[in-house]
Every structure is written in structure tokens, then in C-alpha cells.
Amino acid sequence: xxxxxxxxxxxxxxxxxxxxxxxxxxxxxxxxxxxxxxxxxxxxxxxxxxxxxxxxxxxxxxxxxxxxxxxxxxxxxxxxxxxxxxxxxxxxxxxxxxxxxxxxxxxxxxxxxxxxxxxxxxxxxxxxxxxxxxxxxxxxxxxxxxxxxxxxxxxxxxxxxxxxxxxxxxxxxxxxxxxxxxxxxxxxxxxxxxx
Numbered sequence: 732x733x734x735x736x737x738x739x740x741x742x743x744x745x746x747x748x749x750x751x752x753x754x755x756x757x758x759x760x761x762x763x764x765x766x767x768x769x770x771x772x773x774x775x776x777x778x779x780x781x782x783x784x785x786x787x788x789x790x791x792x793x794x795x796x797x798x799x800x801x802x803x804x805x806x807x808x809x810x811x812x813x814x815x816x817x818x819x820x821x822x823x824x825x826x827x828x829x830x831x832x833x834x835x836x837x838x839x840x841x842x843x844x845x846x847x848x849x850x851x852x853x854x855x856x857x858x859x860x861x862x863x864x865x866x867x868x869x870x871x872x873x874x875x876x877x878x879x880x881x882x883x884x885x886x887x888x889x890x891x892x893x894x895x896x897x898x899x900x901x902x903x904x905x906x907x908x909x910x911x912x913x914x915x916x917x918x919x920x921x922x923x924x925x926x
Contacts, residue, residue, distance in 0.1 A: 733791065736793050741766075748763055832869055833873070835867050841885040847885075856884050
């Protein structure tokens, strides 16, 4: 049944009805109708669904056998996981702050964490305290060389100065690792089935 197949694909990819509707550029009510089994999508939407989940239309309509389903899944797992990680990163990076604001907030945060005044920090990176004040207030933006010097002084990796506060790199890394493991398991199952 189509609704069961769609629910399964949505669950495997960790996407909600509203997120899927947004990805397909349709109303959430349409997705609800498909998931509840009240309607089946039009052909154009079936094509969009198949493209999004990287499966065939036959797979969506449950017209394939188990072996071909596993092969389809193995081939599409990597690209689907990349797509999901990218979407989750985009969601986590969505912020009302621009990059300059994020940098200045992080610089101030890490400087205070290191127990440095603006004067002490300016001396450590060989610049003027007024320049540090301008950077922390978003009036100036440092060169790459200064960013590297600042990160080294603060004992943080330079990319962390650009991450919004709501980012947890460890959480994303774990998710990517789990998805890679799932992919390897599917490949191993396919190899066994082929023998």
C-alpha cells in the first residue's frame, strides 16, 4: 500500500509531513492525505517523491521484489543521507544573525572564557584594543591572518568562531557515522543475497 511505503520512507529519512510538503512545494494537507491513505499523489508528484527519496516509482507503488528494493536502497542510501545531513545542517545554521554578528559574539564569548580583557587579548594578537572593541561590536571584520592568530590565542579551532550557538558538531558527526554504518550493513546484506 502506497501510504505504508511513504510512511516508511519518511521515517527512515527522518522527515516530517510539513518538511516533505516544503521539499515537494505542495500543501501539507496533500502529504497528510497520502500518508493517511485517503488519496494517492498525481503522476507529477509521484515523480517528485521518487526523485526526493531516490527510489523508483515502482518502489513507491510497491511493485518491486525484496531484492530489488534492497538494491535500490543500497544505491540511494549515500545520496539520501547526504541530502538529509545537508538539510539538518541548513536548519541548524538558519539564524537571524549574519556571519559578522556570529563571529563577533563568539569572539567575545571565547575571550571571556579565556579570562582575557580586551587589552590583554589585543596585546596577545599584536593589535590595538580599540580594534578588538570594533570587531566585538560588529563595526570591523578581521583578516584571515588575524582570525587565525585570535583562534590560536583563544585555544579554539578557527571554524568555531563562525558557528552559531545552536550548532552541536558532535551530534551531527554521530548522525553521519550512524548513517554510514547503515549503508555498510545494507551493502553487506546485498552481497549475501547475491551469493
